[in-house]
Amino acid sequence: MRNGSPSFGAVNDTASPTASIVDLSTRMPGVRNLSDLIAQQRIGEARSIVETASPDPTVDVALSAVTYERTLPSPGKIFCIGVNYGGRNAEYKDGQDAPTKPSVFVRFPSSFTGHEQSLIRPPESPQLDYEGEIVAVIGTGGRRIARADARHHIAGLTLGNEGTIRDWVRHAKFNVTQGKNWDSSGSIGPWMTTLDEIGEFENLHLTTHVNGELRQDDTPATMAYPIEFQIEYLSTFCTLEPGDIIFTGTPTGAGARFDPPRFLEPGDVVEVSVPELGTLRNGIADEVIS
Structure with a gap:
């Protein structure tokens, strides 16, 4: 704006x-x-x-x-890849071996806001959590895209905070939709960097800080399912289209994994950074019920 x-x-x-x-x-x-x-x-x-x-x-x-809106005002399909970085599977103490296929879920555009805007904690739960991520933006659509061709279908990369209401992802088996789609619980931004300014994805250094404290620190080199594979996999069962976006996974260190958990509160500031992509910064505010 x-x-x-x-x-x-x-x-x-x-x-x-x-x-x-x-x-x-x-x-x-x-x-x-x-x-x-x-x-x-x-x-x-x-x-x-x-x-x-x-x-x-x-x-x-x-x-x-300027005042920032979310980087893509009208994203198409929003895919999210779960449990993808090194060490993430060990965070789930269910005795299961590492999966052989990626976990995938979707989010709605209204669940994201922009850079320097507040993430909103609803009155129904105090368990607002952060998940810093690299987000791939599809520029050229396709179906059954080969992994070797995947990079040619990416317009650029941006950053995301895949904010989650933790207790609401556990309301039932085999779904996370409720906890992942609260209005303005996550963010995208500050801008999209085109691929001509980005080298190998594996060298991107992703960090998340909360109030200046380093909480997440990793690179896509530890991903179980690299970004190119994600495009190959997703395009197998549906056609990817320009403007679709993929939240490619979050490293270990989310607030829910501390003992006791460290959820976000009003006044906190979350910063998700990759040097080539900038820093996505958001404060936290309680939802105002009129």
Whole structure:
């Protein structure tokens, strides 16, 4: 949001305190947001505009002057991969061997908010937990995508906090839907980094801090099911489409795994970081019931 109106653009020099946004909504008629850009297969066109555009102070703004919505305002299918990083299976004390296929569940768009927005703890439960993740954004759709071709179907990567209401994922057997879909319990952002700026996925260093304390620390190199395999697997049973997103798994160290558990409370700040992707930051607030 810029001056109260929705807009989107490309960030120049994300590491600089004077970073700015090249506005694309005014330079690309018919494209309202990143979801539209991906659906219309126009990322290459946007890149060319950014590389050649002259600064325009009437529309281009400082990064510090915007309010963030979730990175994709209208995501398609939202897949989440569970129990994927090294050591995660051992967190489940059920005596079962490591699975041979990934755990998959889905979430709804309304369960996510944007960077610098509050994650909402509902009055029905105090067990709001964090899960820092790398999120893959599908740019080119397909069915039965080969693992070797998977990277060509990714528009870019962003960050996610796959916030969970823990006691609600245990209301019944074989489902987690209730605990994973509370409004604004998770987040996506701050932006999407295109693949030309990302090297090997295995080298990405994912960390999650709560109030400055390191809680999660890992790389995709320890994933049981790498990102490319996830695309191959998911596209086997359904067609992946531009704008679909995949939460690719969270490392060990979520609050529920401490003894006693360390759930999020109002005033806490969660930061999910990968150097190449930025930092996704969210505070915590209780839901206001009118």
